Amino acid sequence: MNSLWPELERLLGRVQKPARYIGCEDGVIVPEHAPHKVAWLLAYPDTYEIGLPNQGLQILYEILNERDDAVAERTYAPWTDLEAILRTERIPLFSVDTHRAAADFDVLAVNLSAELVYTNVLNMIDLAGVAIRADERGDADLLVAAGGHCTYNPEPLADFIDFFVIGDGEEVVSEITEVIRDWKTSGRTPGSRRHVLRELAKVPGVYVPSMYEVTYDGPALVATTPRYPDVPEQVEKRTVADLAEWPYPKNQLVPLTEVVHDRLNVEVFRGCTRGCRFCQAGMITRPVRERPADQVRTMVQDGLRRTGYDEVALTSLSTADFSGIEKVVADTVNDPANSGQVSISLPSLRVDAFTVGVAAQLQKARRTGLTFAPEAGTWRMRQIINKLITEEDLYSAVDSAYSQGWRRMKLYFLTGLPSETDEDTLGIAELATNCVEIGKRYNKSASVTVSVGGFVPKPFTPFQWFGQNTVDELSRKVFLLRDEVKRNRGVQMKWHDPKATLVEGIASRGDRRIGRVIEDVWRNGGTFQEWSEHFAYELWTDAMERAGLSIDWYVYRHRTEDEVLPWDHISAGLHKDFLWQDWRDALAEVGLEDCRWTPCYDCGACTGYGIEHIVASATAPAGGSQGTNQDHSHGGAVPVSILPRATVGAASR
Amino acid sequence: MKIRLVYSKLGKVRFTSHRDMARVWERCLRKADIAMAYSEGFSPRPKLSFGLALPTGGESLAEYLDITLAHEWEPSDISELPRRLTASMPTGIDVLEAVALPLGVDSLQQAVTSCTWTIEMVGTTIERRSAQIAAVLDAPTLRVTRERKGKPVEDDLRPLILVLDPTEMPDGALGVLAELGTKPRAVRPSELLTALDPSLPTGRIRRLNQWITVDGARREPLAVGAAVDERTEVGAR
Ligand code: SF4
Numbered sequence: 056m057n058s059l060w061p062e063l064e065r066l067l068g069r070v071q072k073p074a075r076y077i078g079c080e081d082g083v084i085v086p087e088h089a090p091h092k093v094a095w096l097l098a099y100p101d102t103y104e105i106g107l108p109n110q111g112l113q114i115l116y117e118i119l120n121e122r123d124d125a126v127a128e129r130t131y132a133p134w135t136d137l138e139a140i141l142r143t144e145r146i147p148l149f150s151v152d153t154h155r156a157a158a159d160f161d162v163l164a165v166n167l168s169a170e171l172v173y174t175n176v177l178n179m180i181d182l183a184g185v186a187i188r189a190d191e192r193g194d195a196d197l198l199v200a201a202g203g204h205c206t207y208n209p210e211p212l213a214d215f216i217d218f219f220v221i222g223d224g225e226e227v228v229s230e231i232t233e234v235i236r237d238w239k240t241s242g243r244t245p246g247s248r249r250h251v252l253r254e255l256a257k258v259p260g261v262y263v264p265s266m267y268e269v270t271y272d273g274p275a276l277v278a279t280t281p282r283y284p285d286v287p288e289q290v291e292k293r294t295v296a297d298l299a300e301w302p303y304p305k306n307q308l309v310p311l312t313e314v315v316h317d318r319l320n321v322e323v324f325r326g327c328t329r330g331c332r333f334c335q336a337g338m339i340t341r342p343v344r345e346r347p348a349d350q351v352r353t354m355v356q357d358g359l360r361r362t363g364y365d366e367v368a369l370t371s372l373s374t375a376d377f378s379g380i381e382k383v384v385a386d387t388v389n390d391p392a393n394s395g396q397v398s399i400s401l402p403s404l405r406v407d408a409f410t411v412g413v414a415a416q417l418q419k420a421r422r423t424g425l426t427f428a429p430e431a432g433t434w435r436m437r438q439i440i441n442k443l444i445t446e447e448d449l450y451s452a453v454d455s456a457y458s459q460g461w462r463r464m465k466l467y468f469l470t471g472l473p474s475e476t477d478e479d480t481l482g483i484a485e486l487a488t489n490c491v492e493i494g495k496r497y498n499k500s501a502s503v504t505v506s507v508g509g510f511v512p513k514p515f516t517p518f519q520w521f522g523q524n525t526v527d528e529l530s531r532k533v534f535l536l537r538d539e540v541k542r543n544r545g546v547q548m549k550w551h552d553p554k555a556t557l558v559e560g561i562a563s564r565g566d567r568r569i570g571r572v573i574e575d576v577w578r579n580g581g582t583f584q585e586w587s588e589h590f591a592y593e594l595w596t597d598a599m600e601r602a603g604l605s606i607d608w609y610v611y612r613h614r615t616e617d618e619v620l621p622w623d624h625i626s627a628g629l630h631k632d633f634l635w636q637d638w639r640d641a642l643a644e645v646g647l648e649d650c651r652w653t654p655c656y657d658c659g660a661c662t663g664y665g666i667e668h669i670v671a672s673a674t675a676p677a678g679g680s681q682g683t684n685q686d687h688s689h690g691g692a693v694p695v696s697i698l699p700r701a702t703v704g705a706a707s708r
Numbered sequence: 709m710k711i712r713l714v715y716s717k718l719g720k721v722r723f724t725s726h727r728d729m730a731r732v733w734e735r736c737l738r739k740a741d742i743a744m745a746y747s748e749g750f751s752p753r754p755k756l757s758f759g760l761a762l763p764t765g766g767e768s769l770a771e772y773l774d775i776t777l778a779h780e781w782e783p784s785d786i787s788e789l790p791r792r793l794t795a796s797m798p799t800g801i802d803v804l805e806a807v808a809l810p811l812g813v814d815s816l817q818q819a820v821t822s823c824t825w826t827i828e829m830v831g832t833t834i835e836r837r838s839a840q841i842a843a844v845l846d847a848p849t850l851r852v853t854r855e856r857k858g859k860p861v862e863d864d865l866r867p868l869i870l871v872l873d874p875t876e877m878p879d880g881a882l883g884v885l886a887e888l889g890t891k892p893r894a895v896r897p898s899e900l901l902t903a904l905d906p907s908l909p910t911g912r913i914r915r916l917n918q919w920i921t922v923d924g925a926r927r928e929p930l931a932v933g934a935a936v937d938e939r940t941e942v943g944a945r
Contacts (some may be wrong), residue, residue: 068765068910073723079798138915309735311721311798312728362736363796396738396746 056240060154074312075103081309086126095127096160102174103131108316128152142582148182157183165611170562171584174577203680206512213264214570222292241345260293277626298346318366318378327372335513339627342668374401378671406452412458428467432482457497471510471524484539489544509556515627517637522613523560529553554592560610566621572598630659713806721800726761742881743778758817768915821921828911840904907934
């Protein structure tokens with residue numbers, strides 16, 4: 056085995072946090088490479104601490120290693136200190152599992168979950184020892200692939216990535232493996248790289264940018280068209296119909312060093328139909344597919360026993376919507392095997408479902424942080440973004456939490472939303488102040504942290520046509536709010552740098568020409584742009600100027616209905632006219648109810664693929680208004696058609 | 709009841725920090741189903757008490773940990789413990805031995821008075837090393853300044869260098885064998901290396917022993933139980 060460990064061992068004493076590079080996790084797989092096996096190097100383009108917990112990457116890691124024609128190892132972006140050493144010592148990017156060089160692999164597969172990591176992607180390709188531009192790679196070079204939410208607009212990275220995977224990876228990763236295996240076993244003859252890419256382009260859910268021609272008319276995009284008749288005009292996302300068939304990760308990796316989300320994570324459902332109009336994740340992952348409650352319980356119990364963790368997170372885009380959530384929480388907290396020491400965190404909690412019952416269960420074990428996301432400060436604004444929670448919903452959730460002993464909580468908001476006025480922005484301060492007032496009834500030191508992010512319009516959302524707020528406008532709003540919030544000592548405020556929001560905007564809705572900008576920033580040393588100490592705003596604005604591209608055009612401009620969008624040849628299942636109608640509804644301040652418990656709007660996500668929601672409960676969860684602005688304190692009684700599931704008996708009361 | 713165990717830390721896992729190891733231990737003990745006693749309060753933690761921190765990157769044959777158990781254990785169960793724990797700890801951590809601690813034994817942090825180390829001197833020569841060892845041993849004082857809570861503090865290392873001999877690392881590289889005192893504060897191997905030759909880069913270090921010296925008698929921390937037993941026996945006679 057060609058391990059680089061002996062060389063690395065000598066060098067790791069000189070870098071910060073060397074445990075990032077040793078692997079050795081509980082659950083690590085030490086696979087046997089072989090000529091007939093496709094070797095995947097799964098990469099997360101940020102530090103180990105951020106990347107290790109990524110569930111998508113861990114799921115593929117297990118599925119691939121279970122196959123007898125594939126092996127998978129992992130790699131993360133080396134921090135700047137190690138990168139400098141690797142470059143001077145001429146050591147390539149390596150896997151953390153067996154410390155093999157990237158060149159020993161057939162595929163470098165990068166997870167894209169945020170735009171600011173794009174320059175790190177280029178850096179990792181370069182450290183892997185291949186040309187950063189896809190058209191300069193040869194038959195002996197590894198294939199560079201990308202998956203994850205950002206691939207719904209693949210164009211900014213199209214010049215650097217050989218193929219993108221759109222949607223859920225569980226099934227398609229095997230189909231891809233088979234195509235690459237045939238290429239590998241046939242000896243990768245000269246010129247065969249084009250051939251394997253063409254074959255990959257035929258796999259549903261795979262997008263090979265080099266098989267498409269892009270035409271422009273001045274700054275405007277005219278079309279993205281396939282170069283060959285056997286390449287699809289539109290690449291459809293992949294969706295696994297039933298999460299119950301994919302109980303992964305089975306052996307979640309437990310790192311030796313501290314990482315974010317350092318706990319057991321169990322995905323309870325995928326998809327969300329609350330219909331928040333700013334939320335790309337909700338739109339692109341439809342329909343809702345719940346994991347059976349029994350499987351959740353088993354995964355929690357087995358996972359805790361195997362890992363030794365004392366915290367479990369039930370993850371999804373809106374965990375309180377999981378049918379029978381109170382029961383799963385209660386069963387875990389009260390399980391004698393956990394001897395009262397296991398705490399549960401429910402990230403992405405909707406306030407309207409955070410009842411005293413849930414709060415009481417959660418506080419039995421160690422209390423974890425509590426975060427609510429009202430997203431906007433006024434009811435008008437929340438109707439526009441379709442986050443239909445009322446002030447009463449928020450206050451009763453906050454009251455439940457304080458009454459059960461919490462002393463502080465975090466509230467997430469966005470600013471720079473469509474048609475936002477200063478009154479809407481200042482509404483954030485008012486909500487926060489009122490929450491602190493409620494808290495003071497229970498505890499004198501009650502406090503609230505307000506976290507404010509700048510809004511970036513995302514592809515495949517109704518807001519994809521909206522012109523993003525300028526840096527100046529966002530800064531003005533942030534400071535307006537900060538000055539207001541300062542008057543209340545119980546409210547702390549944190550905000551995202553508006554300049555970073557601009558850069559996200561460039562990449563979020565950019566086209567293929569933005570690739571030159573990303574390459575320019577990378578060539579000038581702009582890596583780790585998610586880290587404020589490394590974020591380099593001027594590198595981006597200078598690169599845009601050098602490329603002759605206008606920030607105004609790419610970021611600040613409102614799009615029109617007939618405009619060709621850079622991601623029109625990708626499909627998330629959503630009909631473009633559904634999104635456009637939803638955008639008009641937003642501007643008319645009209646809300647849209649959740650289609651899990653009301654009739655279908657034919658957005659396309661189910662209808663187009665012949666799949667349906669998998670929801671165990673025929674009624675909306677109890678509590679609050681559940682997005683309908685009606686009293687649902689006993690659970691909604693909306694007649695629905697859902698896929699019945701015999702194995703689940705957890706109907707809510 | 710409390711137990712004390714000794715373990716080694718070798719190989720890749722040596723790059724984990726002291727803090728990392730504390731977390732690994734907590735999880736491992738839960739995984740191995742060892743019922744631990746927990747602290748009271750808002751955020752209960754298991755009662756574990758570690759010895760003096762091993763520098764990140766250092767190997768060791770003598771790391772110690774005291775665990776407060778939720779109930780009393782039979783001696784036979786305690787002797788089973790090393791095997792059980794080694795199985796649930798990461799590769800490179802081997803639990804070597806475990807003993808029950810008598811009541812009232814000082815914590816490791818309080819009790820340990822010195823540690824023996826091998827410290828690599830990367831790229832030195834035998835002659836240079838001899839001269840440097842002699843210079844350190846002959847020096848009446850070795851003043852070093854370090855930062856503590858933002859203020860410079862000066863102390864003298866010389867009285868804490870108890871043993872300093874030439875040695876070889878397992879692969880034949882040159883190094884020193886040193887016993888370094890821990891009271892009033894522990895001398896770090898890197899400080900000794902700087903005192904010997906400030907131009908040397910950090911090489912490998914390995915902790916071989918931790919010692920508890922009481923009234924001139926030097927014992928290893930696991931022998932403390934035995935020491936207390938002897939004393940009580942003497943008293944009973
Ligand atoms: S197709 Fe209908 S039911 Fe399915 S997500 Fe879209 S609106 Fe909801």
